[in-house]
Amino acid sequence: ELKKSSLTKLEDVLESVFFGRRKLSEFRKLNPLTVKESNLQHQISPVKSGRSHQMESDAIIKTEATRHLMEKTGKTADELMADEVINNAFRELVCPSSTVRCTPSEYRTMDGSCNNMKNPDWGQSFTAQRRFLPPVYATGDKPRNSENLPSARKISNDIFKATETVHDKKYSGLTMAWGQLIDHDVTKTPTAGNIDCCNTTNADNPICFPIEVPEGDERFSNCLNFVRSAAATSSTTKGCLNDRREQINEITAFIDGGMLYGSSDDELSLLRDQTITYLLKTKEPGNLLPTGPSFCLITDDQENDYCQHAGDTRVNVVPTLGAVHTLLVREHNRIAEGIKNLNIQWSNDKVFDETRKIMGAIIQHITYNEWLPIVVGDDYMNQYNLKSSERGHVNSYDPNLDPSLRNSFSAAALRYAHSLIMPTQAYLDKTYRNEESFSLESQQLNPHLVVQENGGRLEDLVRWTTYKPCMTSDRMFEDGIRNFLFGTSDLPARNVQRGRDHGLPSYNEFRSFCGLSRAKNFKTGRKSNRLRDHSKENARLLKQTYKSIDDVDLYVGAITERLAPGADVGPTFACLIAKQFDVLKRGDSFWYENQGLQGFSEEKLNAIKRVRLSSLLCEHFGLDTIQPDPFKIERAGRCPGSSNTKDNCMVRCSEMKLLNFSPWRV
Numbered sequence: 001e002l003k004k005s006s007l008t009k010l011e012d013v014l015e016s017v018f019f020g021r022r023k024l025s026e027f028r029k030l031n032p033l034t035v036k037e038s039n040l041q042h043q044i045s046p047v048k049s050g051r052s053h054q055m056e057s058d059a060i061i062k063t064e065a066t067r068h069l070m071e072k073t074g075k076t077a078d079e080l081m082a083d084e085v086i087n088n089a090f091r092e093l094v095c096p097s098s099t100v101r102c103t104p105s106e107y108r109t110m111d112g113s114c115n116n117m118k119n120p121d122w123g124q125s126f127t128a129q130r131r132f133l134p135p136v137y138a139t140g141d142k143p144r145n146s147e148n149l150p151s152a153r154k155i156s157n158d159i160f161k162a163t164e165t166v167h168d169k170k171y172s173g174l175t176m177a178w179g180q181l182i183d184h185d186v187t188k189t190p191t192a193g194n195i196d197c198c199n200t201t202n203a204d205n206p207i208c209f210p211i212e213v214p215e216g217d218e219r220f221s222n223c224l225n226f227v228r229s230a231a232a233t234s235s236t237t238k239g240c241l242n243d244r245r246e247q248i249n250e251i252t253a254f255i256d257g258g259m260l261y262g263s264s265d266d267e268l269s270l271l272r273d274q275t276i277t278y279l280l281k282t283k284e285p286g287n288l289l290p291t292g293p294s295f296c297l298i299t300d301d302q303e304n305d306y307c308q309h310a311g312d313t314r315v316n317v318v319p320t321l322g323a324v325h326t327l328l329v330r331e332h333n334r335i336a337e338g339i340k341n342l343n344i345q346w347s348n349d350k351v352f353d354e355t356r357k358i359m360g361a362i363i364q365h366i367t368y369n370e371w372l373p374i375v376v377g378d379d380y381m382n383q384y385n386l387k388s389s390e391r392g393h394v395n396s397y398d399p400n401l402d403p404s405l406r407n408s409f410s411a412a413a414l415r416y417a418h419s420l421i422m423p424t425q426a427y428l429d430k431t432y433r434n435e436e437s438f439s440l441e442s443q444q445l446n447p448h449l450v451v452q453e454n455g456g457r458l459e460d461l462v463r464w465t466t467y468k469p470c471m472t473s474d475r476m477f478e479d480g481i482r483n484f485l486f487g488t489s490d491l492p493a494r495n496v497q498r499g500r501d502h503g504l505p506s507y508n509e510f511r512s513f514c515g516l517s518r519a520k521n522f523k524t525g526r527k528s529n530r531l532r533d534h535s536k537e538n539a540r541l542l543k544q545t546y547k548s549i550d551d552v553d554l555y556v557g558a559i560t561e562r563l564a565p566g567a568d569v570g571p572t573f574a575c576l577i578a579k580q581f582d583v584l585k586r587g588d589s590f591w592y593e594n595q596g597l598q599g600f601s602e603e604k605l606n607a608i609k610r611v612r613l614s615s616l617l618c619e620h621f622g623l624d625t626i627q628p629d630p631f632k633i634e635r636a637g638r639c640p641g642s643s644n645t646k647d648n649c650m651v652r653c654s655e656m657k658l659l660n661f662s663p664w665r666v
């Protein structure tokens with residue numbers, strides 16, 4: 001009897017897996033592997049690489065097979081996983097067995113594996129993103145409630161349109177630029193293909209989710225192309241049956257300088273100098289980022305320009321990003337030379353590894369102590385203990401915390417900063433008076449402002465980025481990205497559509513998750529069932545756009561909130577951003593303040609803790625003066641002359657200190 005029932009179970013599993021494979025081949029007829037990295041569509045949102053393609057195939061088989069088996073047996077996935085025969089057979093057939101063996105090391109792996117010894121894939125590149133809340137999809141993993149929700153472009157027209165140009169009163173363009181840099185250190189979500197979803201022949205393709213354009217639109221007609229993110233499933237500790245659609249992160253979750261070094265040994269090998277192998281490649285003259293297999297748009301008259309190459313393919317998106325990349329490559333090379341000079345006996349690999357480790361630490365230090373407090377404000381910084389201590393070690397590592405990227409963080413919360421994007425990119429000369437401006441749309445995917453004259457104008461770009469303000473964090477997005485994103489799209493509309501594509505639950509669900517009140521209707525006020533964090537005007541816009549308060553998308557509800565005290569986002573995004581940065585800190589065994597093999601000696605750590613972003617900017621761009629806090633502009637009407645640190649008046653670069661190398665002398 002027992003044998004018979006086991007045989008039936010095995011037959012069921014086999015049949016389900018065949019079913020899954022059949023579904024995959026139907027899918028692949030529509031969507032064969034076409035990885036074209038070098039075109040515009042790929043840049044708008046990165047198209048999956050070969051490895052993501054494989055993950056997607058595995059996910060389709062697994063999901064379809066699990067569902068088929070559930071239907072056939074009338075059991076839930078959890079019940080099926082509890083059955084040893086079924087679970088083992090399923091595992092054998094569709095779950096590739098993991099062969100990762102971890103050995104303790106003082107340096108991170110390139111792909112982030114083995115950061116957590118018990119769970120080697122936590123935070124690793126090419127793994128599924130995790131969730132704060134389970135996804136909500138319609139049948140067949142279609143985006144939720146698609147028919148009833150307003151079009152993302154309509155939302156953009158009604159809520160996100162910038163009716164006035166409002167520069168921020170406190171924060172500089174560097175706040176935007178550093179945010180984008182960090183985004184590219186931690187998350188890269190690939191899309192499922194490179195096709196035109198507005199073409200009616202693709203209407204039934206499951207990877208298509210085009211954005212409907214309302215009639216009378218000021219810029220677009222009918223349809224905006226939009227391809228869904230590649231599907232993945234996550235492995236669970238219980239077993240391998242899984243029918244939940246997830247999305248992929250192609251890079252390591254850790255703040256580890258991945259945008260400089262890449263997330264694999266292969267990527268790194270293209271970035272290291274071939275002769276002096278402890279250095280990162282640069283292009284001479286000019287000490288700029290190297291050329292490489294990357295895409296950008298250069299016009300015919302810019303014949304000496306080139307596409308910059310870095311650890312992240314998105315480096316050419318906008319000049320301010322290329323500038324901060326260049327800063328960190330130059331700092332890597334300066335530190336590597338310094339350490340090599342002190343330890344001439346060290347191999348080039350040792351110098352490289354140690355420098356990469358220091359750079360990761362410096363990036364963490366600046367991000368958590370200079371940048372993040374601006375974003376989430378002191379209350380959230382304190383609540384989650386995100387600030388580093390002044391000196392010495394702090395062992396915050398918790399091996400039970402999964403640091404992986406949370407979907408609502410990458411698909412929504414960190415994208416708040418799209419609202420900060422300035423309508424121009426510009427140069428500011430040494431006198432800080434003569435600004436030369438270029439429209440944002442003319443500079444997207446075009447590194448001209450960074451690379452022209454062998455980088456001779458880079459200093460001017462950096463001066464503008466640090467000295468002039470970004471835009472206010474609010475519901476308004478500049479035309480350059482709302483109507484002219486890479487000439488063909490609308491960035492905030494894409495953010496809304498991406499949230500739906502990823503099955504993000506609604507705004508109200510995330511309010512509850514964060515311990516904040518849920519609104520019952522569109523009324524504002526202090527009562528707990530009102531929109532407590534919205535102005536009357538923003539609540540009115542939501543009401544005019546959505547049929548029900550429970551329909552409001554996370555991105556839309558949160559970006560229209562009033563800013564939390566001392567923060568540059570409202571309470572919902574502050575909560576999600578703080579929670580993500582919390583696990584990125586406590587879930588990272590290489591967190592720079594940790595003690596032991598993966599950390600630094602106390603002397604080295606204290607040297608790192610004295611590094612300030614302003615000193616790096618001074619050193620690498622030849623500036624004479626800078627604000628002590630380069631994420632903030634000078635306080636209006638107080639400078640020059642005031643020595644009150646709150647006024648953030650410019651100081652001489654000659655007073656700035658760089659990393660003291662002496663603790664590295666062996």
Ligand code: HEM
Nearest residue numbers: 044045176179180183187188189318410414415417494498
């Ligand atoms: C001019 C500047 C910028 C441009 C042109 C830009 C453009 C884009 C584009 C086209 C996407 C993909 C949209 C999609 O299809 O889903 C994206 C994603 C994203 N952006 Fe930006 N962005 C800029 C600045 C920033 C800044 C300042 C931040 C944060 C501080 C940021 C955070 C993000 C995040 C977190 C994602 C999702 C990344 C992923 O998971 O792959 N972006 N951005």
